[in-house]
Amino acid sequence: xxxxxxxxxxxxxxxxxxxxxxxxxxxxxxxxxxxxxxxxxxxxxxxxxxxxxxxxxxxxxxxxxxxxxxxxxxxxxxxxxxxxxxxxxxxxxxxxxxxxxxxxxxxxxxxxxxxxxxxxxxxxxxxxxxxxxxxxxxxxxxxxxxxxxxxxxxxxxxxxxxxxxxxxxxxxxx
Amino acid sequence: xxxxxxxxxxxxxxxxxxxxxxxxxxxxxxxxxxxxxxxxxxxxxxxxxxxxxxxxxxxxxxxxxxxxxxxxxxxxxxxxxxxxxxxxxxxxxxxxxxxx
Numbered sequence: 553x554x555x556x557x558x559x560x561x562x563x564x565x566x567x568x569x570x571x572x573x574x575x576x577x578x579x580x581x582x583x584x585x586x587x588x589x590x591x592x593x594x595x596x597x598x599x600x601x602x603x604x605x606x607x608x609x610x611x612x613x614x615x616x617x618x619x620x621x622x623x624x625x626x627x628x629x630x631x632x633x634x635x636x637x638x639x640x641x642x643x644x645x646x647x648x649x650x651x652x653x654x655x656x657x658x659x660x661x662x663x664x665x666x667x668x669x670x671x672x673x674x675x676x677x678x679x680x681x682x683x684x685x686x687x688x689x690x691x692x693x694x695x696x697x698x699x700x701x702x703x704x705x706x707x708x709x710x711x712x713x714x715x716x717x718x719x720x721x722x723x724x725x726x
Numbered sequence: 727x728x729x730x731x732x733x734x735x736x737x738x739x740x741x742x743x744x745x746x747x748x749x750x751x752x753x754x755x756x757x758x759x760x761x762x763x764x765x766x767x768x769x770x771x772x773x774x775x776x777x778x779x780x781x782x783x784x785x786x787x788x789x790x791x792x793x794x795x796x797x798x799x800x801x802x803x804x805x806x807x808x809x810x811x812x813x814x815x816x817x818x819x820x821x822x823x824x825x826x
Binding site for chain 2: 592595608615626635641653681712
């Protein structure tokens, strides 16, 4: 049953991620990315990461995608007609890396290399996923957490400065 | 129980799709969307290994990756708007200001 769910989610994720790259209209690309985000959130629920799944939907699907769609509709761009001229280089690179992945997978199924033994589950985790993340985030990773808040502040100021129209020539247009 | 290698292969496929998107598309917005694809591929790996090793630190790293993705989107879209104002285009081939 879990495998069935995994293959459904993985199939939709691969299909929509290919559609993101292949579709000509940026709005359709953004919407298929939205579908992909929801299925990745489903994958996180399968992996017992409920907090990350909720954050994925709230932040990625709720904020980032809306920002993308807003900009796509603000710019009102025409659909592009052809791909970049370096398509053969990209295709070569993609096929090469994908072949390596397939070869590694086949080699892995030989069982010549001992599989990494799964770590034994801790005895009956009594606390929930969100509580566990909170405890680790505010004790071990408290300094990266503060740095992340600084990154968000810098990004906010930078976005305002970059997108403001007449920031540097206020003297000309008072 | 799904083996960990399935998640790694799925993540690799999504990552390669993102790399291909960066290489073959000429629309800057699609290139940023492809970068989001790559970040999501790494996040899938983080959460899968976090579940595999029963260590919650992987999910904390997903949290940080998400923060960086949000910052990147804000600044990147602001740059795109500024570029569109100066060139009236979001085609990457049009931007060769620094080419001599």
